[in-house]
Amino acid sequence: MPDYPIGHESISTVALLTNPRSGTGSACYAAARATAQLERRGVTAVSFTSSTPEDNTRVMRQALADDNFEAVIVCGGDGLINSVLQITAETGMPIGIIPAGSGNDTARQFSIPFDPVQAADCIADGFVTTTDLGLVSDDNGHQMWFGTLLGCGIDAYATQLAESLGHRVSGRYKFSLASVRQLLKPTIHRFTIELEDTSLVPYSTPGQVQRAAARDGRIPDSGNLTLDRRISIVTFGNTRSYGGGRLACPKADVKDGRLDLTICENVHPLRYARHYRNFLAGHHENIPFVTNYRCRKARITCPEMTIPVYGDGEPMLTMPLTVEAVSAAGRYIVPAP
Template sequence: MNDIKIAKREINKIALLTNPAAGKGLAKHKSNRAEARFHQLGVDVISIAGSSPENSAELAKEALESGVDALVVCGGDGLINLALQAQANTDTPLGIIPAGTGNDHAREYGIPLDPERAAEVVVEGVSVRTDLGKMRTDDGHERYFGTCVTQGFDSIVTERANTISWPKGSARYVAAIVLEFLHFHSIPCRIFLDDELVVDEPITLAAVGNTRSYGGGMQICPDARHNDGLLDLTVLGRMNRYNVARKFPKIYTGNIRGEEGLSQYRAKKIRIEMPDMPVYADGDRFDVLPIEYTVEEHAGLYLIPRP
């Protein structure tokens, strides 16, 4: 296991990247509250908000190049993922003001949902080096991820959840699960761990985790650690609708160890093949399978509460 690298940072100037649409429009309100608290703490704030994901990515890159002490994201896991593409493998830490639906990055690192308290963590907390996952398609499309990647029934559920406006939060995923049961079937799959074939049969879902949860707290990879140099993999095998319905409450709580039909693995490299299956990373759609996943040790740098 890698040593945990924690350090205190002097935070005097930050770039605050906001997604006004995150959290059903609450992100802008939370950003304003966080910015006011930063000013109270004597921190200079450069507020940025892109007109598109591409524009936000460019603004994040420019902010890092300008020499700020931290890049702070006010939004959900998708905006954090976008910021990671510019911030990964740099010495500028990433701060988080949670303002999304799932907030699984914040959950992993113990960051409070209250924007004033989250701002205080940025200024008064510590930085920690973590691993990041990296995805690569066969045609060379690459992207980092910080939490979990889903494919199979859960990625189909995520696509459905993104079309639902009610209920809010993690309850949307539960509603989407119920709706997708109407079309449920197991999917042919091949999975390789460190180049060795370990699965060659229809499965229900496969989740790759750098951290434990996705979808607002569903602990799909309950033993994942963000600094162990490995990726976790949870596979739910072929089963009927009744058994899938029985398993999902246990997936939500992380109580899956030794559960029949559920397998857990760890590896530095994972390749998953399913025909034309969409893949969601940190809650946002990335591409379709096949994809190879690798772990990038020490690529992440987050501002978190003091231990």
């Protein structure tokens, strides 16, 4: 069993990365308030600004090269956190969060205050927890980390559409609007998903167990299970939510060394609409076309290799892909229990 250390650590100097475009431009204001509060608490924040994933990664590599920082503080949303994870995963460097994005699902997972002053106090208190991260790899040897969820079905198309809306629609409403549009005119693909170390999610109801067995057969003793059919939603969850609190993987556990997998079958859009609110609220047990698995690793292939794949709201790699949980790879500064 991997070790998941938690506890208070000394935080005196931090690198503060801000995306001025996050949260429809509110990130700079949040960063200023957080910086002032950190200084009042005796924490020196050295500020860095960037606005693209590539720039974020470059800036963070430069910032962390001198080894003067005890933590990286992200003032932005899940996409900016994702950029930082590409540098800090498996290094032991903790990430602090000043929520200033559209969805802020990482902050929601760890109950980090949305008020920048309170979030700064949380960072100054220095309570650090260790979590799993998701790792996605393609056949060319490229790898990317994700901290929340990874999707490659209707939800990925919705994320892609939400991005194209820019600032014309604010915050989490972009994802709601995009999701509705995708549900009305869904793009469905055939997936082959090979799961390793598989089980149903804990506390599955008898109905969920029966429906899963009817679709995919009983899970073999080896734990290896293959799904091969047209599927509308394929979502792997290290954490519970995306899109600003939509509970796509409501039972996901960041300290179990596995990923939850939510599968939605190819059904008529009216059936989606009937269960849409229950799905996003995490009430999956009574939705007949939803199956919830848990796995350590998965191989995903699709004939349409260019379909969108998004993790933490950011574009990932192209099919075919391997997705896996990496135990104890991430560290976050969170409110003390």
